[in-house]
Amino acid sequence: MNNLFGKIWWEDLNGPRRFLVEAAEKLSGGQSVILSLPERVPWLDTMRDVLEKLLRKGTQTINVVDAEDISSEPQEYVLEEFCANKDGFRPYSKKAYAKFLAESTGITLNDSCIWIRNATPAQVDKWFAFIADYQKFLAGKRGGVFLLETNGKTDNKFGVEILSYDDKISGYDSFAFNIFAAADFANENHLMKQYLAELVSALTGGDVEFGAACIERSDDFLKTPGATFDNILREGKFTSKKTFDDINQAIWMTQLKLIFPLVETFRRNFIKQYEQQIKDALPYSSVPEEVEVGQLYGLFNQRRWLINEADNDDLEFYREVRNKLAHLTPLTFDVLQKVFEKNSRR
16 A cells, blocks of 8 residues: 555656656756755655656666765775776876766766665765766766765755755645545545545645555544544654644644535525525515524524425534534534535545
8 A cells, every 4th residue: 555655646746756757857868966855755665666767768877876885985986886997097186086087988987877875964975075076077078977865955066956855845745645545545425535635634744654644544534533643643653743632623624624615505505495485584684695504593493384304404404513613613423424425426
C-alpha cells in the first residue's frame, strides 16, 4: 500500500511530479542540480525510482554514489573513478582537480550523471564546493553533471541549480494527495470521501505520509478519528502537537464546512416546496426565503397535516443537525453518514 501511495504522490500530483521532471530536464541539459529536501522525504525510495526513470530518458550514464561509503575527498573520488587518463595532472590544490576534470576529453565523467546520496552536512559542503568549481571551469562546455541530495536550505553557488522541495511543493499538493488517496482507497460515497480528505488534512498538517496512514485506516478513522489518530501516533513514526481539544475542534470545523451548505440546500428546497403554507403561517411582513430551519420546524410542528411524513422527518433531522453544529458539538459517525447519504450518490 505504501508503494501505491508513493506513486500517487510522486507520479500523479502536479507539484511533486514537476519537481522531479524539472530536475531531470536540467540534468539532461547539462546542469548540475542540488535537491534541497526536507529532513523526512515522503516515500523517498519511490521518489528516487521515479527520478531515475526520468533520468534514464537522457543520454548520460547514471552513477549512484553513497557518500557514506566514500572516505576520500569528492575531487579525489571523482578523479579516481571517472577519469582513467590522469597524465600530466599535478594536485597543487582542490580547485586543480576541478580544472583538470573540466578540461579533460574522452573521460567517463563527461558522459556521466553522478548522483550523491546520504551525504553528511560536512560532505554536502565539500561536494557542493567541488561541483561549483567544476561547473565554473567547464565555462559553458558540455561535461559531466552532478545530482546532490541535501537536507535544508543551501546557498547558491556558481553554475549549480538548486531545486527546493519546500519552494516547489505546496500545501495544496498535500490536500490534493488526500483527495486522490481518499477517492482511491475509501469505500464511502463521494461526500464522505471529501470529508475524510478534509479532516485528514486538518489533522496532519501537510504530512502526506501521516495522511496516508489515516486514510489507510479510513473505516476506523471516520468512526473514531481522535482515537485512531492517537493510535497512529503511538506507533512512533509520526509526531503531532495537537491536543484533544485541537482534534475535536478540527472535527467540528470540518463538519461545519461541509454540512452547513447541505442544511442550507435542504432549507431552500423545503421552502420552495411549501412556500404557500409558509406564507400563510408567517406574519404579514415576513419573507419565506429568510425563515431558518428552526423556525420552519416551529411553524410545522403543530401543523403536521400540512406536510408529508418523510418531509417532516427530514425537517426534524436537519434541525437537530444544525443545532448540534451551532452549539459546537461534532456529529457522530452515524448522523454524519445519514446526512451524506441523503445528499450523495455513490
